[in-house]
Amino acid sequence: MASLQDIRHRIKSVTSTKQITSAMNMVATSRLRHAKEAANANAPYAKKVIEVVQEVAANAGADFQHPLLETHPDGKRLVFVITSDKGLAGAYSSNACKAAHAIAENKADTDLFVVGRKGEAYFKNRGYHIVKSHTGLSERPQFEHARTIALELIDLFKSGAYREVVMIYTKFISAISCEPQTEKVLPLTMDSEEAKGPHAEYIYEPDAATVLGFLLPQYLYTTIYASLLQSAASELSSRMNAMSNATDNATELIDQLNLHYNKVRQAGITTELNEIVAGAEGLK
Numbered sequence: 001m002a003s004l005q006d007i008r009h010r011i012k013s014v015t016s017t018k019q020i021t022s023a024m025n026m027v028a029t030s031r032l033r034h035a036k037e038a039a040n041a042n043a044p045y046a047k048k049v050i051e052v053v054q055e056v057a058a059n060a061g062a063d064f065q066h067p068l069l070e071t072h073p074d075g076k077r078l079v080f081v082i083t084s085d086k087g088l089a090g091a092y093s094s095n096a097c098k099a100a101h102a103i104a105e106n107k108a109d110t111d112l113f114v115v116g117r118k119g120e121a122y123f124k125n126r127g128y129h130i131v132k133s134h135t136g137l138s139e140r141p142q143f144e145h146a147r148t149i150a151l152e153l154i155d156l157f158k159s160g161a162y163r164e165v166v167m168i169y170t171k172f173i174s175a176i177s178c179e180p181q182t183e184k185v186l187p188l189t190m191d192s193e194e195a196k197g198p199h200a201e202y203i204y205e206p207d208a209a210t211v212l213g214f215l216l217p218q219y220l221y222t223t224i225y226a227s228l229l230q231s232a233a234s235e236l237s238s239r240m241n242a243m244s245n246a247t248d249n250a251t252e253l254i255d256q257l258n259l260h261y262n263k264v265r266q267a268g269i270t271t272e273l274n275e276i277v278a279g280a281e282g283l284k
Helices: 004-059 092-102 117-125 143-158 208-283
Strands: 076-082 110-115 130-134 162-174 177-186
Touching (some): 004 162, 004 208, 076 208, 092 117, 092 177, 092 208, 110 117, 143 177, 143 208, 162 208, 177 208
Parallel strands (some): 076 162
Antiparallel strands (some): 162 177
């Protein structure tokens, strides 16, 4: 049986842990609000960019060609996965890594482009070839980060070494729910289904094909930036929930330890009283 001193030390240790998890929960909650606002503010712009690109593509002509629309059937698959830089975020990073791993089982035919230290460590430990990695931006991504990543992906795709680029990110649904998403980002596909319905009339200068050639990289920048924002909100919500659960567990453990401490203390007092009574009886 643990001594009273051991139990006191354990209570003190768990209390300190609870203070840390509670503080991390409050920080994640505060940052989540800003991340949600950023993701929601970007959503209308991203949606409009997609609509404009689809509309311009419908008027560019069937013979329009662009490096981002080309196919390289002999190339590998490049998997672009967004994870976190830090831990203590529940299953956020592991779920994204598992989703990437599911489509990257053939190591000889797959390379990785990773955002976040967790994803980098995960795939390095499993022997995957990581062509590029970015760290330090998972919680607070900026548009310049997305632009830099997009330009690197474009250069890799233009080299002809990859037949497609598939992105794995985590979609933020609510403060208690987020899901890994898989999306092919290169080669770009102009889906005619999305162009159906009412349309705005555009005047192109100099022509639709030239405008589309300029818009396609912007379209990729916007797509990647939106995914980074969604992943940042998902990471913070996962960390908030993980730290909230840890704080609740610590509170429950402290209550159990206090109860155990009182029982051991009471048992010690009872034993001492019995010894005193027995000693008194022996002196009669």
